[in-house]
Amino acid sequence: MHRNNYLTEAGASNVFYLNAEGIVRTSALNENILPGITRDILINALADGPFKVEEGKCNVGDFDSSPCIWLSSSTKGLLPLNKVIGTKYIYEESNESFEEINKIFNAAVQSHLLAAI
Numbered sequence: 001m002h003r004n005n006y007l008t009e010a011g012a013s014n015v016f017y018l019n020a021e022g023i024v025r026t027s028a029l030n031e032n033i034l035p036g037i038t039r040d041i042l043i044n045a046l047a048d049g050p051f052k053v054e055e056g057k058c059n060v061g062d063f064d065s066s067p068c069i070w071l072s073s074s075t076k077g078l079l080p081l082n083k084v085i086g087t088k089y090i091y092e093e094s095n096e097s098f099e100e101i102n103k104i105f106n107a108a109v110q111s112h113l114l115a116a117i
Contacts (some may be wrong), residue, residue, distance in 0.1 A: 013073035014039040017058070018097055020065040028055040038072045042101075045108035051101060063087040067095040077109070078102050 014036050016026045024046055027033050046053050063069060063084050068091060070080045080098055082091045 010071050013071040013076070013079075015058075015069065015071060016042070016078075017063065017066045017069040018095075019062055022051075022097065024051050024053045024101070025058050025062065026053070026055055027058050031057065036072070036074070038074045038077070041108050041112055042072055042078070042105050045104050046101065049104050051097070051104075060087065063089040067092040068098040070098060070101075072105075078105055 014026060014033065016024055019025050026039070026043070029035055043053050043055075064087050066089055068080055069084060069089060070078050072078050078098075078101070080091055081089075083089060
């Protein structure tokens with residue numbers, strides 16, 4: 001979903017993407033999105049690793065140069081998108097960043113679950 005060409009969120013999930021500089025971007029909580037535990041786990045996990053995360057206004061035009069856009073949800077984890085209608089975005093399977101991000105996320109989820117026991 002977007003308002004005035006700025007990304008907000010997807011139905012029951014948050015949206016993340018790599019921008020052209022390799023920075024992970026997602027909408028800020030003050031952009032009328034729901035916080036979500038999966039979103040929080042991913043942001044915290046990436047803060048300790050090689051990926052910089054920026055929260056703020058996310059222009060849909062950034063999607064055209066993104067190698068990877070994905071959804072995060074507690075039911076599906078991280079799910080890369082193949083295409084986004086109305087943009088030139090196409091998932092670059094050769095870009096290994098999403099796989100690395102997904103590994104970091106899965107390790108963080110396991111730690112989160114073990115801490116709850």
